[in-house]
Amino acid sequence: MALIVQKYGGSSVADAAAIKRVAKRIAEAKRAGDDVVVVVSAMGDTTDELLDLANEVSPRPPSREMDILLTAGERISMALLAMAIANLGVEAQAFTGQQAGVITDDAHGRARIIDVKAGRIHQALAEGAVAIVAGFQGVTATTNDVTTLGRGGSDTTAVAIAAAIHADVCEIYTDVDGVFTADPRIVPTARKIARITYEEMLDMAASGAKVLGLRCVEYGRRQGVRIHVRSSFSGHTGTLVTDEPQQAPEGEGTMEQPIIAGVAHDRSEAKVTVVGVPDVPGTAAQIFETVAASGVNIDMIVQNVSAAQTGLTDISFTLPATDGQRAIAALVAEQGTIGYVSLQYDDTIGKLSLVGAGMKSHPGVSAQLFGALRDAGINIEMISTSEIRVSVVTRADQLDDAVRAVHTAFGLDSTEGEAVVYGGTGR
Amino acid sequence: MALIVQKYGGSSVADAAAIKRVAKRIAEAKRAGDDVVVVVSAMGDTTDELLDLANEVSPRPPSREMDILLTAGERISMALLAMAIANLGVEAQAFTGQQAGVITDDAHGRARIIDVKAGRIHQALAEGAVAIVAGFQGVTATTNDVTTLGRGGSDTTAVAIAAAIHADVCEIYTDVDGVFTADPRIVPTARKIARITYEEMLDMAASGAKVLGLRCVEYGRRQGVRIHVRSSFSGHTGTLVTDEPQQAPEGEGTMEQPIIAGVAHDRSEAKVTVVGVPDVPGTAAQIFETVAASGVNIDMIVQNVSAAQTGLTDISFTLPATDGQRAIAALVAEQGTIGYVSLQYDDTIGKLSLVGAGMKSHPGVSAQLFGALRDAGINIEMISTSEIRVSVVTRADQLDDAVRAVHTAFGLDSTEGEAVVYGGTGR
Numbered sequence: 001m002a003l004i005v006q007k008y009g010g011s012s013v014a015d016a017a018a019i020k021r022v023a024k025r026i027a028e029a030k031r032a033g034d035d036v037v038v039v040v041s042a043m044g045d046t047t048d049e050l051l052d053l054a055n056e057v058s059p060r061p062p063s064r065e066m067d068i069l070l071t072a073g074e075r076i077s078m079a080l081l082a083m084a085i086a087n088l089g090v091e092a093q094a095f096t097g098q099q100a101g102v103i104t105d106d107a108h109g110r111a112r113i114i115d116v117k118a119g120r121i122h123q124a125l126a127e128g129a130v131a132i133v134a135g136f137q138g139v140t141a142t143t144n145d146v147t148t149l150g151r152g153g154s155d156t157t158a159v160a161i162a163a164a165i166h167a168d169v170c171e172i173y174t175d176v177d178g179v180f181t182a183d184p185r186i187v188p189t190a191r192k193i194a195r196i197t198y199e200e201m202l203d204m205a206a207s208g209a210k211v212l213g214l215r216c217v218e219y220g221r222r223q224g225v226r227i228h229v230r231s232s233f234s235g236h237t238g239t240l241v242t243d244e245p246q247q248a249p250e251g252e253g254t255m256e257q258p259i260i261a262g263v264a265h266d267r268s269e270a271k272v273t274v275v276g277v278p279d280v281p282g283t284a285a286q287i288f289e290t291v292a293a294s295g296v297n298i299d300m301i302v303q304n305v306s307a308a309q310t311g312l313t314d315i316s317f318t319l320p321a322t323d324g325q326r327a328i329a330a331l332v333a334e335q336g337t338i339g340y341v342s343l344q345y346d347d348t349i350g351k352l353s354l355v356g357a358g359m360k361s362h363p364g365v366s367a368q369l370f371g372a373l374r375d376a377g378i379n380i381e382m383i384s385t386s387e388i389r390v391s392v393v394t395r396a397d398q399l400d401d402a403v404r405a406v407h408t409a410f411g412l413d414s415t416e417g418e419a420v421v422y423g424g425t426g427r
Numbered sequence: 428m429a430l431i432v433q434k435y436g437g438s439s440v441a442d443a444a445a446i447k448r449v450a451k452r453i454a455e456a457k458r459a460g461d462d463v464v465v466v467v468s469a470m471g472d473t474t475d476e477l478l479d480l481a482n483e484v485s486p487r488p489p490s491r492e493m494d495i496l497l498t499a500g501e502r503i504s505m506a507l508l509a510m511a512i513a514n515l516g517v518e519a520q521a522f523t524g525q526q527a528g529v530i531t532d533d534a535h536g537r538a539r540i541i542d543v544k545a546g547r548i549h550q551a552l553a554e555g556a557v558a559i560v561a562g563f564q565g566v567t568a569t570t571n572d573v574t575t576l577g578r579g580g581s582d583t584t585a586v587a588i589a590a591a592i593h594a595d596v597c598e599i600y601t602d603v604d605g606v607f608t609a610d611p612r613i614v615p616t617a618r619k620i621a622r623i624t625y626e627e628m629l630d631m632a633a634s635g636a637k638v639l640g641l642r643c644v645e646y647g648r649r650q651g652v653r654i655h656v657r658s659s660f661s662g663h664t665g666t667l668v669t670d671e672p673q674q675a676p677e678g679e680g681t682m683e684q685p686i687i688a689g690v691a692h693d694r695s696e697a698k699v700t701v702v703g704v705p706d707v708p709g710t711a712a713q714i715f716e717t718v719a720a721s722g723v724n725i726d727m728i729v730q731n732v733s734a735a736q737t738g739l740t741d742i743s744f745t746l747p748a749t750d751g752q753r754a755i756a757a758l759v760a761e762q763g764t765i766g767y768v769s770l771q772y773d774d775t776i777g778k779l780s781l782v783g784a785g786m787k788s789h790p791g792v793s794a795q796l797f798g799a800l801r802d803a804g805i806n807i808e809m810i811s812t813s814e815i816r817v818s819v820v821t822r823a824d825q826l827d828d829a830v831r832a833v834h835t836a837f838g839l840d841s842t843e844g845e846a847v848v849y850g851g852t853g854r
């Protein structure tokens with residue numbers, strides 16, 4: 001008998017039929033003898049519909065009221081899911097984020113969980129019931145106002161509750177079979193990753209893999225929560241995110257870790273080049289202080305070697321394309337102070353990242369990556385590396401070819417035919 | 428400057444355009460210098476849509492989870508309304524029933540308000556904001572579970588809050604101009620009643636007038652809350668429900684109360700006749716104990732004089748037609764014990780009620796009513812009277828004629844042309 005947290009995203013509870021199917025899976029786990037806590041997102045497109053309504057009544061809805069509005073979505077799904085489970089003869093109690101004790105700071109729309117007081121969840125389990133908890137939402141400790149956690153919030157709720165109740169595992173149900181060595185829509189021979197470390201998963205997520213949110217993985221790492229990413233449409237084992245060493249089949253100690261976990265890609269970034277920057281100390285600081293003050297997070301930075309004759313250099317950086325306008329406006333406003341010549345903006349770039357904890361002990365991975373891209377005729381525009389990741393920027397229309405070439409070069413291709421692919425992801 | 432509670436029903440906030448229109452009215456009241464607390468129902472058909480979803484996942488949804496589900500409706504409307512008001516430059520804070528301090532018993536689906544702890548409402552008003560409160564919902568004091576108040580619940584919320592904060596008036600906005608001397612869809616010459624006592628309003632509501640719920644009026648009477656029923660589609664003064672004596676124009680003391688307030692009608696009842704009941708003490712008690720035990724409320728009762736030869740009598744009573752099947756089943760099960768001969772069921776009846784506090788001091792009202800019906804050729808099947816009301820049962824297809832005849836006979840017809848009529852009512 002285990003204590004399990006299960007999280008179902010919006011696509012898993014999109015309509016009454018889907019809710020009944022999920023209820024059946026939950027009831028089976030309960031009947032098998034497990035204690036089950038379920039975290040659920042809003043049904044299908046509910047959140048987007050509520051956002052549309054808000055935009056119809058106000059161009060800039062206040063964030064406190066926006067959170068009240070959006071949390072209606074999980075209220076509906078959690079109540080319906082509890083009803084559907086009860087209808088199968090298994091007791092279920094539904095709890096809002098507040099009732100489940102999810103305490104957050106007061107940053108409406110992007111609140112952070114600061115505590116989980118799981119008294120009512122424990123009580124429900126002690127009474128033999130399944131506890132259904134609304135994902136994505138919490139309550140402030142001071143004002144008792146409802147908050148939302150932002151994108152990926154339900155995953156974070158699930159991991160936080162799993163940590164608070166010391167669950168054996170936190171199962172994140174989604175519409176794909178797990179985390180893959182590459183996006184199967186681009187690389188049909190991508191393999192499902194059976195096991196991945198938090199660090200690798202963080203780098204995969206930060207590099208564009210959308211299955212799990214950064215905050216959820218970060219929370220899981222800090223609290224040591226085993227996360228099992230799996231499909232709500234199949235019974236297959238998915239991907240286990242954990243730092244526990246894997247036991248070799250015959251008790252010969254731990255298995256050797258693979259060098260490369262996978263290839264992530266990201267098409268959502270843009271590149272800004274600040275042309276003709278005076279090559280004197282402090283200019284780079286001025287540029288990035290200006291961008292940061294506009295509330296934009298930047299990703300990669302490249303500074304070209306200065307041409308000694310001119311005393312000018314170029315600085316390029318990447319950022320989310322949705323923030324491009326804001327960053328450009330901030331830089332234009334400070335052109336006089338910074339003293340650059342011109343700005344270039346390019347949103348037709350793609351980013352490829354090779355992630356693997358084994359890189360730490362295996363030199364030459366970068367060289368092998370660059371060689372694979374050269375052989376495929378793909379030009380590299382920017383490079384950035386961390387201890388377990390190498391990222392390169394290419395032309396957007398060459399990104400798919402680049403991902404396939406790298407996937408093959410590092411021996412990640414499956415020999416068992418094509419991967420099963422489903423569409424979309426929940427929040 | 429006044430302290431005003433305004434309540435808007437579902438039809439007044441049916442879509443984004445309606446919400447913006449209501450927001451404008453609220454902002455105007457606030458700008459005019461009044462302190463405003465707004466109670467709002469769920470948008471249009473939201474509640475029915477949520478009920479449909481519940482029925483899709485479970486034939487018998489648990490009542491606690493049903494309340495969680497239904498309260499999502501007001502969550503959406505209250506947040507949107509607060510946003511729309513803020514967009515007009517007037518600060519607005521939205522509160523759930525729980526945040527507004529609406530404490531109820533734990534009878535899910537039909538909870539009663541037992542207290543209102545209006546601390547946060549007072550605070551919002553002190554900060555110069557409009558307070559928006561979700562109608563129809565509260566929270567139990569013991570378990571912190573959300574509850575709903577049942578049909579007409581938002582009206583009750585509004586009156587309870589008005590009582591708790593000692594508001595000058597509780598304005599109930601609806602889609603008609605106020606309470607009329609009869610339903611204007613049946614009597615085009617019906618007049619809007621300018622002022623009516625709680626007692627009269629209670630009898631009108633109990634007799635089929637749908638503008639205000641019984642519980643809301645009862646709460647208002649007990650707490651002395653002035654209730655102003657008016658249209659959210661016009662700026663007209665509506666109907667004031669109060670026991671305060673009306674001042675005569677020239678300071679000559681109070682005006683004389685009109686004898687008759689209005690004519691109500693009800694087409695939702697059915698008549699059960701228990702034929703051939705032994706005319707011995709205790710039989711009537713047996714019949715009505717049986718019906719009560721099945722959870723059915725009965726309205727009028729008539730027992731015919733016993734035919735001395737047979738020792739048998741007939742007993743007729745009326746009840747909501749929706750409860751007919753249940754009452755009949757209960758009586759059939761006890762036929763052996765009660766010892767009646769047969770049952771008759773008739774759901775083609777109509778009830779007309781003449782209501783007026785002046786009846787207390789004016790004898791002859793009943794006689795005048797019966798005379799008016801006789802002159803119109805309408806047969807009376809049952810009669811029931813209270814201190815300020817006379818009700819008669821007629822054939823359903825004669826009810827409209829009966830209402831018109833009585834309305835004219837008591838001099839209630841307007842001389843100013845036809846009344847303005849709108850369709851439907853909110854919850």
